Amino acid sequence: MHKKKRLTYILYGLCVVLLCTAVAGSIARKNGKNLKETKTALLNPKYAYEVNSVRIRPENAQKELVLRKMRFGWTGESADVQGRKILFPADNRHIDSLIETARKIRSMYIISDSNALKGPKSPFFASNDAFFDFSFLRDERLFSRFYVKSAAFRAGNRAFSRLYIRPVINERPAAVYAAQSDLSAFLSVQPAAWADGKLFSDYARGGKTADDVQKIVYSFYGKGGALSDRKTFAAGDKDFERAVHNLFSARTSRIGVKPDTAFGDSFEKSCEIVCTFSNGEDARLLIYPSGDDFIAVPSVLDYALYISAWTASSIGIIRGPLAELWEGPLSEL
Structure with a gap:
């Protein structure tokens, strides 16, 4: 009886390993070919502590979220659907987490180079796609800008997500990369997602x-x-x-x-x-x-x-x- 249970646990463990391998393979391979891997940061780590402004804009949306670093913490500026302004205290830890996530060295896999995306249509960042435009600045000095789109996929009976990331270099979009989904927590311009909700902030x-x-x-x-x-x-x-x-x-x-x-x-x-x-x-x-x-x-x-x-x-x-x-x-x- 104990041997049967032990065998069951071993088989279950093997299934988990195979599933993880399949998920990794879905990112690292395309059409049976290995994708080119690069290790880089979305925000140069040496500029991370100089950032005092972050702009997040959904594609094809008028509403933009602007986060600014003030003396006693970050503030957020946005507007409601009627265009009325809202200026609120932001959650310092959430913004620090965003900057830390952007500055870390990550593995990214190129899935389409810039030459293949010069046409009017992009298979990864179409004009009607829901993706976000991130900019990290110090005053008006731009340190980093990139597009992020979250994509869902399934492996067996489990659902996973990954990100498509497209850096913007010299105001021109570069190649498209696939990367882990650790930026997913920041894909929102709703004030509730960024505000310090304490009554006395x-x-x-x-x-x-x-x-x-x-x-x-x-x-x-x-x-x-x-x-x-x-x-x-x-x-x-x-x-x-x-x-x-x-x-x-x-x-x-x-x-x-x-x-x-x-x-x-x-x-x-x-x-x-x-x-x-x-x-x-x-x-x-x-x-x-x-x-x-x-x-x-x-x-x-x-x-x-x-x-x-x-x-x-x-x-x-x-x-x-x-x-x-x-x-x-x-x-x-």
Whole structure:
């Protein structure tokens, strides 16, 4: 019985090895011929730490994502389908990961040289294909530009993906290469894929941490912007550390254009949260109900976050000592 199980495991292991070999072969061979392999980086490693701007544009799309490195982190600039601008704090780790992925030395297999692609049609980057145009710059100095297209294929019963990459040299597209799919995580220009979704983002905090917070003030306003109540948490108070933790850990993946409304007077109720740091600076957030959810508008940049009633409750907007200020169904959640 044990021998039969052992034989089964051995056969299963052989199948896995053969499958991996088949996948590798599908990249390294074309029409039964070995493809030419090259080892290179998409972004010259010596320029990686100089990059302060990244542009990502889908082919045949007006919308472009521009990422810029600022003093306290990266920002992203985009627009919605109506062309309204959105300027938001970006996730520093995600952009660092993109640059690290672009600068690493990788194996790529040439599948079509530039001479074969001089005609009006390309079998790999047709004009109606969904591919992305990446540019890495320092201010206006271009370090690297390339096209990326993700392609799916199957090996047996399993699905795999690989990338087609086409560098742009001296403003002219070069050869097409096949490569591993490690850039797939970056093939999006949606702000939600790049934003720092924390209510108090790293950018808004200006490099300061929870340990630098000295005071948190909740100010609740009623109709017409009249102050209804105020609650202060100061360093040393019983619930201070918990309040700071809840605020700084709260986040959402829903990000959008900042509403055009004049804040305060137009809402039945709203809440402003102010975090004051040890150096006297502060970070502010205005929150107001919108249907069953809430809209949070930071005082920095030009964007809005959409949070659930659960998130609002976790930071003390619905429940807690000020719950009675929110009348109606929301106060019962």
